[in-house]
Amino acid sequence: MxxxxxxxxxxxxxxxxxxxxxxxxxxxxxxxxxxxxxxxxxxxxxxxxxxxxxxxxxxxxxxxxxxxxxxxxxxxxxxxxxxxxxxxxxxxxxDLAGAKVLIVDDDIRNIYSLTSVLETYGIQVLHAERGRDGIALLEQTPDVDAALIDIMMPEMDGYETMRRIRGTAAIAHIPLISVTAKAMKGDRQKCLDAGASDYIAKPVDLDLLLALLRVWIGRSRSRAESPEKILVAAN
Known part of the structure; x- marks a missing residue:
């Protein structure tokens, strides 16, 4: 070698x-x-x-x-x-304390387990059990730092939920992490094509999830701070 x-x-x-x-x-x-x-x-x-x-x-x-x-x-x-x-x-x-994260998942057990972990890091967690409800919550609270979107949901699946979020100007900027039980080849690209910022498979690796949230919450905060810096510089 x-x-x-x-x-x-x-x-x-x-x-x-x-x-x-x-x-x-x-x-x-x-x-x-x-x-x-x-x-x-x-x-x-x-x-x-x-x-x-x-x-x-x-x-x-x-x-x-x-x-x-x-x-x-x-x-x-x-x-x-x-x-x-x-x-x-x-x-x-x-790094994660004070962040606001939305979980969209039709299984309340998943919501409960993820919420329990994220709250220990000082994250404020919102949740919805349907894609439409998740979109409505984001429209009401556009300062959400990131959203975890389950793919397999009734009525409106995660793909359609993410496409609609990306198609709504007021909330299109929010980082979306798709969460799916499927791990077939091409699933990740399908999620990205639907508007996902990143992808994680079930069962969720908590260390990986926290690492992804640090990346995307950091970017979300940087984006939010940029206009403030511009205003300060202008004054």
């Missing part, structure tokens, strides 16, 4: 696909895994990587690739690493 000093990875928008690439690399190189350098459109991509590949936190040179990807201070293994993990968890909670 050829030896490498580093591997540069270009990450797309799907955390699941990013994780699959890393699984292949770790399987191929094992303990000889070279330094990993990430090129991604958003710094939260690294959080998605670590959420899906916890073993990477203890991989050789893990501090180096974290420093390069996020421009944070390198720390030593052992106690330093534990402190970093605690700081990361606290930062993750503060």
């Amino acid at each position: 050829a030896s490498y000093d580093a591997i540069v990875l270009g990450f797309g928008r799907s955390a699941k696909e990013n994780a699959q690439v890393l699984d292949e690399l770790t399987g191929q190189f094992g303990e000889a895994l070279p330094q990993l350098l990430f090129f991604a459109p958003h710094p939260d991509a690294l959080e998605q990587v670590l959420a899906l590949n916890p073993a990477l936190a203890s991989a050789p040179r893990a501090e180096n690739f974290a420093q390069l990807a996020l421009h944070i201070s390198a720390t030593l293994p052992g106690e330093g690493r534990e402190a970093r993990e605690t700081e990361t968890e606290q930062t993750g909670r503060s």
Whole structure:
């Protein structure tokens, strides 16, 4: 096997696909895994990587690739690493605190379980059991930071719900994460074509979901802050 000093990875928008690439690399190189350098459109991509590949936190040179990807201070293994993990968890909670998320799902059990988790992160959760009700809620509360849209719903499925949201100017900007029990090839693209910002399959991986929410809530907040910054600059 050829030896490498580093591997540069270009990450797309799907955390699941990013994780699959890393699984292949770790399987191929094992303990000889070279330094990993990430090129991604958003710094939260690294959080998605670590959420899906916890073993990477203890991989050789893990501090180096974290420093390069996020421009944070390198720390030593052992106690330093534990402190970093605690700081990361606290930062993750503060990043999500105060956010407003809508869950659209016809199964109240799913709504209850997701709400229980999200509220521990300080997220305000709204919910609807029908696509039409979800759209109405968004129109009433356009400051929602992100919406989780179940695909398999009666009357109006998730695809149609997302298409209508994207077709309504006042709420078209809201990040939509489609949640589906189907995992067939092409399902992700079908969700994206219907207007989804991202995709997650059932049973929901909570670490992945939280990572996705950090990405999209961060973008939603940046978008909301931009006009304010423009007004301040103009004054």
